[in-house]
Amino acid sequence: MNRRIRIGTRGSRLALAQTGWVADQLTAAGADVELVPISTPGDRSMAPIAEIGVGVFTSALRTALLADEIDVAVHSFKDLPTTPDPGLSVAAVPRREDPRDALVARDGLRLVELPPGSTVGTGSPRRATQLEALGLGLVVRPLRGNVDTRLRKVADGELDAIVVARAGLARLGLLDVITESLDPLQMLSAPAQGALAVECRVDDVDIEHLIQSTLDDPASRAAVTAERALLAALEAGCSAPVGALAEVVEDLDDEGRVKLRLSLRGVAATSQSDVLRASAIAETTAAEQLGRDVAAELLDLGAAVLSGPEQ
């Protein structure tokens, strides 16, 4: 393709790292690419995301894409609202990073080593409810801002610890600040955490094909599809207390042959902030139904249906 591809990016270090990675992959595949900076209200405001609303990081990129100002948008998939935009297509879900949440604590402490009364920063109701459900007596404090701002709160002694996505630290080359990668049994990550969504216009078939063939990872796409179907069925935005983690696992078929299937675990909170859990396994081709089934089980157990903005 001899067209120059315009890739929109937010200005944050994390966005530049993600978009830069996509640009490098496309360049290596022989494409001619250019980065176009786009500023979003989410970058300009320090207000809690609960106040500024769903899609705060992604809608400006989507608008620029629909207006033909850029050809490709790279999003953190967990920041994308579950409602699809009919004019846009997620042409690739690249191989996802480790989706776990990470603890960054003072003095190298692990979660169970934090004494009761320790302060843990997170702006995410999902992380807050799961932390409280552990019964460790931790005091959850609100937290926002870019990764550097968050890390500084621990370095300055303002907080004993913070919980952030491991993937964000990985993309910034900051894995060494992590004091514990949290087990999904303690802290189930957000739907689509650690995955990117690479979007283009539906009618731009050349770009769609290039991006899909260069960057798409079918296992990551299946996992994220199940997790987001669960989220959509609970009608919750990404700041509602909903976690979901799907993994492609080896299972045995009726003849005892090894077969790849998709397992999905979900957590949701009741209106009393109790944490509920459910899980199921299905064919990798039935990802959406799997997400809806686990969501239905969570609703049966009493999950609160919340329509909240993302974290």
Ligand SMILES: NCc1[nH]cc(CCC(=O)O)c1CC(=O)O
């Ligand atoms: N809503 C914030 C957000 N959106 C994407 C990431 C980075 C990790 C990822 O791509 O999932 C983060 C930071 C965090 O949750 O700590």
